[in-house]
Amino acid sequence: MSTDTPQAQATDAMGVGEEHLLLPAGLDPATTYDVVVNGDHVWSLTPAQDARGTREIAWPHAIQRHLVGRAEVVLREHLTGAERGRARHVFGGRDDVEVRIVDADGHALILDKWGQLIRPLSAESGSVIDELMEHTARLLDDLREKAGVPAFICYGTLLGAVRNGRLIGHDNDIDVAYLSEHPAPVDVVREGYRVERALRAAGWLVRRGSGVRLNVRLRLTDGSSRFIDVFTAHWVEGRLYIPSDTGFPMPREAILPLDNVELMGRKLPAPADPERLLAATYGEGWRVPDPSFRYETPRALTRRLGGWFGGLVSHRKHWDSFDSQQRHTVPKRPSAFARWVSNKHGSTRPIVDVGAGTGRDAIFFAAERSRQVFALDYVVSAVRSGQRIAQNRDLPIRWDLLNLYDTRDVLAYGARLSRLPVPPDVYARFLPHDLEPHGRENLWRLASMSLRRGGRLFLEFRTPEDRERPHVYGEHHRTYLEPADVVAEIEAAGGTVVHLVSGRPGMAKMREEDPAVCRIVARWSEHDADADTETQAAPQASSADRATGAGGSAATVTP
Numbered sequence: 329m330s331t332d333t334p335q336a337q338a339t340d341a342m343g344v345g346e347e348h349l350l351l352p353a354g355l356d357p358a359t360t361y362d363v364v365v366n367g368d369h370v371w372s373l374t375p376a377q378d379a380r381g382t383r384e385i386a387w388p389h390a391i392q393r394h395l396v397g398r399a400e401v402v403l404r405e406h407l408t409g410a411e412r413g414r415a416r417h418v419f420g421g422r423d424d425v426e427v428r429i430v431d432a433d434g435h436a437l438i439l440d441k442w443g444q445l446i447r448p449l450s451a452e453s454g455s456v457i458d459e460l461m462e463h464t465a466r467l468l469d470d471l472r473e474k475a476g477v478p479a480f481i482c483y484g485t486l487l488g489a490v491r492n493g494r495l496i497g498h499d500n501d502i503d504v505a506y507l508s509e510h511p512a513p514v515d516v517v518r519e520g521y522r523v524e525r526a527l528r529a530a531g532w533l534v535r536r537g538s539g540v541r542l543n544v545r546l547r548l549t550d551g552s553s554r555f556i557d558v559f560t561a562h563w564v565e566g567r568l569y570i571p572s573d574t575g576f577p578m579p580r581e582a583i584l585p586l587d588n589v590e591l592m593g594r595k596l597p598a599p600a601d602p603e604r605l606l607a608a609t610y611g612e613g614w615r616v617p618d619p620s621f622r623y624e625t626p627r628a629l630t631r632r633l634g635g636w637f638g639g640l641v642s643h644r645k646h647w648d649s650f651d652s653q654q655r656h657t658v659p660k661r662p663s664a665f666a667r668w669v670s671n672k673h674g675s676t677r678p679i680v681d682v683g684a685g686t687g688r689d690a691i692f693f694a695a696e697r698s699r700q701v702f703a704l705d706y707v708v709s710a711v712r713s714g715q716r717i718a719q720n721r722d723l724p725i726r727w728d729l730l731n732l733y734d735t736r737d738v739l740a741y742g743a744r745l746s747r748l749p750v751p752p753d754v755y756a757r758f759l760p761h762d763l764e765p766h767g768r769e770n771l772w773r774l775a776s777m778s779l780r781r782g783g784r785l786f787l788e789f790r791t792p793e794d795r796e797r798p799h800v801y802g803e804h805h806r807t808y809l810e811p812a813d814v815v816a817e818i819e820a821a822g823g824t825v826v827h828l829v830s831g832r833p834g835m836a837k838m839r840e841e842d843p844a845v846c847r848i849v850a851r852w853s854e855h856d857a858d859a860d861t862e863t864q865a866a867p868q869a870s871s872a873d874r875a876t877g878a879g880g881s882a883a884t885v886t887p
Contacts, residue, residue: 342413352413364402372619397425450497475526477506489591508562513636539637662692678752683759687714704730732767742777751782760789772821779852793844
């Protein structure tokens, strides 16, 4: 059987291939169909939206990673359950195993509208749903009583409540909104930070996605994680915006005064006219379930909301998914870069590990010299896992959430680090190339605020020579950085590069991957009492000299 062309016994029948699914002939292009693999509903599609005039449709990337083994694939209508096609295929030639699209704990996964595999609410027990609803009711109460803003369920949560009083089975989160009365977007954002502080004070674990979007993370008693999205609804010149997807004319009486709807046996606050809001959000066919629905946000609306409120979630879905699915595959031993920093620049001063990930280097620094470590990441599950490890092993590691795309967050944390009794070192391994320019700018800002009284910045990142090399974890967003460009950015932020090495093989080798990387040491203080001997003995060099580390060369300058 071909590895890339679906095979079928008849030309109008359904076929399954390694990379594509061949839809059966005669499907209604506007109807939603479920793709069922070995009995599990894993994906829903609409031919007009997903196949775009052809019968052949590629397996979504998130699902394709799981397609190893034998599989029976069934296509059925979502509403009626009527079967429209069935085919078998052995993926990867592995007839000895069965395809299972599940998480690490064996829970069934389904593709969401963002192309990510999620654990759907339909797979949860009644006790888990009850606990989730209890958290939702308490959060709505806290928004009203402690943050002082009227709050209600919205988006998919409201949709399920009005349709049949139940959560949508293929969803995986809860959506709520609070109403801001401010007419100017800048004041809406200012209020949003006040609301965030009130929720944190009430004990909620909150991270920010934009100026008007919060995400509340929950750890349920069965050990699973769920979240509640908190949107800000507000009017500007008669249009109701619930960023980051919708903005349409809507009279105040459609929202206020708030009413109640029943959801999973509970009365929860809802807009005064929920049907009107749902029709504006999803179209007049909102009553018909459609798990393949995706927002088509007009470009003008996207640009308007982006200009007003920004976005602070760059690439976060990738790293959320990586932490949940690949964390166990990351080596437990410290990286070669961490060992190099310890050997060449050993110190007992505090160290800030930015983008700490699984925490393997943070653990090394804390255990080796009993250094106080500040481990920072913007993935909530990574921070929680790190906190448990540090507590269980009694290590001096403080784990904190930090979003380098949120300048306000960076300024607040940088101010905290600047007041430490002993100035810290700042360490960022394999982070700069994963950041957008704004994120790197804030990394230099954090370093500048932390290192004005001493300490060093230690960087390791991928260079353009690494672009075509094999990567253990495949391809995702990476900006392969020229060392000279990074030097220029650091100097523009007031720093001085005192050591640079690039192009040497084996510096960051892991399994079959030997990436091309650059290592940089920089400072922001003229008087660093802990300057290392190697650096003190080195001759003065220019920025251009320091940036010529390709081909295995290195350069250092006196501090």
